[in-house]
Amino acid sequence: MANQNGATADLKSTFLDVYSVLKSELTNDPAFQFTDDSRQWVERMLEYNVPGGKLNRGLSVIDSYKLLKEGKDLTEEEIFLASTLGWCIEWLQAFFLVLDDIMDNSHTRRGQPCWFRVPKVGMIAVNDGVLLRNHIPRILKKHFRQKPYYVDLLDLFNEVEFQTASGQMIDLITTLEGEKDLSKYTLPLHRRIVEYKTAYYSFYLPVACALLMAGENLDEHISVKDILVEMGIYFQVQDDYLDCFGDPKKIGKIGTDIEDFKCSWLVVKALENCNEEQKQVLYEHYGKENPANVERVKALYNDLNLQGVFEEFESKSYEKLTTGIEAHPSKAVQAVLKSFLAKIYKRQK
Incomplete structure (x- = not known):
């Protein structure tokens, strides 16, 4: 079991290393001219909202890919790409949660104040949610554009996002105040x-x-x-x-x-x-x-x-x-x- 736990810990630390790479790419995205203030804002917003959960969804992309490869050792590139897709799911989750917390008027998330409750953030969190959602296609474009399944990936994320937002709508309109x-x-x-x-x-x-x-x-x-x-x-x-x-x-x-x-x-x-x-x-x-x-x-x-x-x-x-x-x-x-x-x-x- 010790080896198993060690392997899990290694996988998690590799996964977190990939997050640092993606964060750096996003805060230096050539499509936008960052000022020091805007770069710091995005960095702080990402740190606060993306890597703080259990990361189960993201890590399970790597686990699943390994099992599909039936015991073959993964190359560094495969581990990086599977981790990157895992992070895209964590980004999607962060986008939903930031906006969910505003809709539900929640107070805490993952043991700390919800992002919109942080001093000086407030309703800027709405735009931050939109930014988090927009980071996903930026990541996919940078790392998967040359892959034969690139369009399928974009389709998949768009479809699942639509399904999730629609599920949230049914939930919200079922419990209308009053x-x-x-x-x-x-x-x-x-x-x-x-x-x-x-x-x-x-x-x-x-x-x-x-x-x-x-x-x-x-x-x-x-x-x-x-x-x-x-x-x-x-x-x-x-x-x-x-x-x-x-x-x-x-x-x-x-x-x-x-x-x-x-x-x-x-x-x-x-x-x-x-x-x-x-x-x-x-x-x-x-x-x-x-x-x-x-x-x-x-x-x-x-x-x-x-x-x-x-x-x-x-x-x-x-x-x-x-x-x-x-x-x-x-x-x-x-x-x-x-x-x-x-x-x-x-x-x-």
Whole structure:
């Protein structure tokens, strides 16, 4: 295991080295005449928003590409290019989060104030979000323009960005202020929000990048997309579950889905399984910030045995995903999908 951890640490430090190269290229982009002030602003904005997360999405491009190469040692160029695509996903994530936090009026992100809450940043963060989004094609153009799959990469990022923004829209218009209506919350709605807002960019995009680099045609891998989207939905259901039943020490945050009137899998299942009296309890207490209201909802979740309902969902999802993965004709693709599933199955954080 020590070797495994050592290899992971090496991979992460190589990955971070590539970030430094990309940051330097972007802050010296010949398409714009930087002043000292503007260069410093972009550097500080990137440092604050891009490399601070867990980097799972970015690193999984390299992991997936390695598995597709079936144990062959990667060249330095391959490691650099796979890392660069990984960073494009981290840039996309940063762009979404900077703007998400403004829309949600959030206070903290990754243990520090949201970027727009930093003194002297404020609404400049909107333009910073636009800049982050525009950095992606700059990176792709510089490093992939000569590659046969360049246009496919541009297409892929554009499509996934559109899907994610559309998922965010469904989420936002479902929870309009002053229009809290639990009767809208159904399993199909929850699924649509999650599929578009999370599954495409978090699960499908890293693998699709690796497949393109390996010379594959994405049109021939629709089943891979379907499995990864299912995995993304399973992941979000886990997230919804952990928000309420997880250990805050392990997940690193205190869940607020109940207070925030989120279209969470738990509330959808509660609405499906409760009687009229219990439904009234939900309508009365869900979406209120008072701890007593939150406790009342949690007590109802316990009465309805939602932990048991979740455990059943988890084992059925795992079974269905494993069957789908094992039906894939390519052992290398199976290995990629299995490694994704192993990372998330029965996770506690």
